[in-house]
Amino acid sequence: MFGFKVARIYPHDASSYTEGLVKVGRSMFEGTGLYGQSLLMEWDLESGKVIRQIALPASEFGEGVTVMGERVYQLTYLSNTAFTYDRSTLTRTGSFTFGAQGWGLTHDGTHLIMSDGSSALAFRDPTTFKEVRKVYAHDAVGAVGFLNELEYVEGAVYANVWQTPYIAVIDPATGALTAWIDLTGLNPDPARLTYPLVLNGIAWNDETRRLMVTGKCWPHLWEIDLVPFART
Template identity: 35%
Template sequence: MNHRVARNILWACLTAALAPTACAQGDTIPVHPYRIVHTYPHDPTAFTEGLFYEDGYLYESTGEFVGAGVRKVKLETGEIVQRRDTPAGYFGEGIIASGQRILQLSWQQGVGFIYDKASFKLIDQIRYPGEGWAMTRDANHIYMSDGTPVIRILDPQTFAQTGSIAVTANGEPLQQINELEWVKGKIYANVWQTARIAEIDPATGHVVGWIDMTKLVQAQTVGDPENDVLNGIAYDAGRDRLFVTGKRWRSVYEVKVGK
């Protein structure tokens, strides 16, 4: 099979445009089953671009040029207990905490905003080349996506880029890498406008598993299939809980991956 055919089959599988048997022939990466453990309320006006869980709360970044912001949310009720608007004219994107600071990316403006985690006061800015899509982190690094197959590695103190990971699936570069989450030594990544989450080995950049959430996506009634897609992954490491949601979805889902 040549690379062009393999690439086309991979994208057709990601967007659920091929039958499972056809995908199995062109995609050798295992697909992990999952089940819904619990359903929590989610603000249906939230154009979710970034999500993480910390200290008992969900932290969420919302996008679009009007109404973008960062918020702290009670998981169990969906109540917004704290929020701040993104500076006017900026399209909000990914979000991550580093110590007592929160960093929020903007989409195409190359500017990131640093907020005090406790007060949400804007305290600084950073600049970066290209686009900003999403972030996650481990104990020593921040990982940033920009819509390309390359995940940037950032210093958690200075936010300067220190390295990168070239992501491939079946030997082909994986395009449209979006929202990220660090889960048990792997990077989970939404692939924009698809119903699949990629499980990425950060040591090699290889996609080592898929989580196919087609049925979950199809159950949503957001009304705008071009934009209101699966986007938002958060992990509670202390209780081993994985949460997923989407743009303007009415629910956050706690899911268990595996049999």
């Protein structure tokens, strides 16, 4: 089990209902949810200013986002659709259909990795979106469900567990949990700790080698160091 120490705090738009988050260079790519409000946007990490954005159709509820090469992928919640975009312009370039709810999305350099709100992680071909394999997150007690936003970090999948302050660290080969991260106390605002304004959003800062985390409509993005809990 790990706790955290805040290393740096960045601005985050408190109107952004965060569903997906990725750092690329000095930019953050963020996907937001809610019908009629869902966006894909690129914003400057230091200032928080939006560089470019594109709205989803009002009938779509945006979900997880990942950037793989020059392509951005964005899931939708219930319409069984994933959209693709050109990374440099955010021009929509295509779409895929799939037979599940869309929650979180990341990639391991070869396959897209998708969550659907259960304990499952589906590995998908990035050119066809077809499922290649699937693992199920579990610890010594049993299945770990409600996997939401995802980030692939140095050989492990980090997953927000919906409506909790926890991130599960998952072995992508087996689904076995290798660690828990407890972010209790990260956001001191009690109004933004309960459903629906819950912790959601994980990015990896490859320059500082730290996690970056936020939540739905939270006003900050926190860069953190992980601190092992002392055994008692």
